[in-house]
Amino acid sequence: MSTNVRVQPDLKFVKELQSVGGESLKKCYQCATCSVVCPLSPADAPYPRKEMVWAQWGLKDRLLTDIDIWLCHNCGTCSDLCPRGAKPGDLLAALRNMAYRNLAKPTCIGKWMSSSNYLPLLLLIPAAIYMLIWILRAGVLKSFFPLKDGAVVYGHLFPGDFTIDPIFGAVFLFMVIAFASGIKNLLASFKGMPKTFVVGRGKEPGFLSCLIDTIKEEVAQHSRFRDCGTAPKDVQRFQGHLFLFYAFVALAIVTGVVATGHWGGEFFLKHVLKFDDPLTNLLAAAGHTPMSLANPVKVLANTGALAMVIGLIYLTKRRLSLDKAKSSSSWYDWYLLTVIWSICITGVGSEFLRLVNIPHLAYPTYNLHLISVFMLIAYLPWSKLGHLVYRVVGIAYARKIGRMPPPRH
Numbered sequence: 491m492s493t494n495v496r497v498q499p500d501l502k503f504v505k506e507l508q509s510v511g512g513e514s515l516k517k518c519y520q521c522a523t524c525s526v527v528c529p530l531s532p533a534d535a536p537y538p539r540k541e542m543v544w545a546q547w548g549l550k551d552r553l554l555t556d557i558d559i560w561l562c563h564n565c566g567t568c569s570d571l572c573p574r575g576a577k578p579g580d581l582l583a584a585l586r587n588m589a590y591r592n593l594a595k596p597t598c599i600g601k602w603m604s605s606s607n608y609l610p611l612l613l614l615i616p617a618a619i620y621m622l623i624w625i626l627r628a629g630v631l632k633s634f635f636p637l638k639d640g641a642v643v644y645g646h647l648f649p650g651d652f653t654i655d656p657i658f659g660a661v662f663l664f665m666v667i668a669f670a671s672g673i674k675n676l677l678a679s680f681k682g683m684p685k686t687f688v689v690g691r692g693k694e695p696g697f698l699s700c701l702i703d704t705i706k707e708e709v710a711q712h713s714r715f716r717d718c719g720t721a722p723k724d725v726q727r728f729q730g731h732l733f734l735f736y737a738f739v740a741l742a743i744v745t746g747v748v749a750t751g752h753w754g755g756e757f758f759l760k761h762v763l764k765f766d767d768p769l770t771n772l773l774a775a776a777g778h779t780p781m782s783l784a785n786p787v788k789v790l791a792n793t794g795a796l797a798m799v800i801g802l803i804y805l806t807k808r809r810l811s812l813d814k815a816k817s818s819s820s821w822y823d824w825y826l827l828t829v830i831w832s833i834c835i836t837g838v839g840s841e842f843l844r845l846v847n848i849p850h851l852a853y854p855t856y857n858l859h860l861i862s863v864f865m866l867i868a869y870l871p872w873s874k875l876g877h878l879v880y881r882v883v884g885i886a887y888a889r890k891i892g893r894m895p896p897p898r899h
């Protein structure tokens with residue numbers, strides 16, 4: 491008995507996909523080499539060949555609800571070995587770019603993040619905010635480059651308490667709310683995914699336990715990155731990402747300690763809980779910036795900055811050395827690397843220029859640093875760094891439905 495399947499291709503979607511990085515998909519002649527050589531793809535309904543077929547047919551609904559795009563680690567092996575130069579790895583990257591564009595609300599930011607044409611607009615928002623603060627404070631202090639007791643003090647010109655901290659607090663909250671809408675849409679899109687029978691597994695595990703396993707294995711140890719291969723370019727990518735990831739963890743801890751110490755943490759620990767131990771004193775000292783270079787929190791911050799530079803060098807070198815006939819880099823790839831480079835250079839530059847006390851260079855550099863951090867955090871759910879959340883959710887869900895193997899322990 492035969493069944494008629496009605497295929498409804500969405501040609502506008504195919505064009506859109508090509509515009510965000512899937513240019514070469516029409517070249518595919520479906521030999522399936524890509525699915526065979528992929529080091530991560532499961533034996534059951536492997537990727538990325540099926541996505542190439544769906545994309546050629548314009549099967550938008552299938553592609554937009556495909557969990558496999560979050561399991562691919564963009565190692566490029568499939569694209570390197572594709573006999574037609576159809577760049578299947580780029581297609582999966584393009585599908586992730588489409589997800590960044592559409593998952594979180596408001597989707598207009600997704601549109602602005604999808605093309606370099608909107609970069610001036612995205613830059614203008616933080617630039618205007620920080621320039622306004624600079625002008626207002628310069629009026630009060632009677633100088634655009636003021637010194638406090640003869641020294642550059644950023645908090646003097648850009649006061650943390652009533653400008654920088656509330657702005658970043660609001661931006662952070664905005665980012666979290668946007669991510670919540672993105673996660674909700676992502677999970678809703680997975681609802682139709684078929685469940686895979688896993689031999690030896692009892693009942694389906696809960697999402698939370700899968701999330702914890704994902705964080706332990708894929709996030710903390712980068713296990714799937716390691717599984718991608720042992721060629722020098724794979725190792726370079728694995729190590730580069732590991733350095734960058736732990737740099738962000740270190741800097742997040744530093745920010746958390748400084749913010750807690752500053753916003754009542756010291757008072758709470760010392761006067762409410764009546765603690766008087768070295769850890770409490772450390773927290774108290776970290777609440778008052780600039781910190782001494784010997785403060786362990788400052789040491790962690792500087793170690794994080796160094797790890798960030800190392801990770802960025804690895805990842806940028808790898809991206810620049812890609813064979814363009816086989817793998818391409820999209821606007822999403824370069825936006826992320828450029829913003830992180832910018833945070834790193836202006837952050838290290840601000841610290842150096844403050845220490846050597848050159849206000850005319852220090853304040854503009856610090857201003858650029860604030861703009862760069864804003865560009866990363868405020869637009870995060872719509873940028874490629876959205877993978878930090880969406881990939882983790884995708885992998886955890888894949889574990890739950892048996893699409894990914896259970897944990898190794």
Ligand code: HEM
Pocket residue numbers: 562563564583708709731734735738739805808809823826827830875877878879881882
């Ligand atoms: C603070 C956390 C993170 C940072 C700063 C970060 C940063 C980056 C950067 C800059 C790239 C681009 C590399 C390139 O251009 O070649 C990248 C790619 C990637 N990241 Fe992360 N990442 C983070 C968290 C995570 C997590 C939690 C996961 C996995 C569960 C992950 C998985 C990946 C994968 C698979 C890629 C390659 C895919 C692609 O380039 O599209 N990342 N990450």
Ligand code: SF4
Pocket residue numbers: 517518519520521522523524525538539542571572573574575576577578
């Ligand atoms: S993308 Fe390349 S390797 Fe994969 S099926 Fe198409 S032609 Fe074959």
Ligand code: SF4
Pocket residue numbers: 527528529530531537538561562563564565566567568569578579582
């Ligand atoms: S890029 Fe790597 S992980 Fe992704 S489909 Fe291709 S071979 Fe598999």
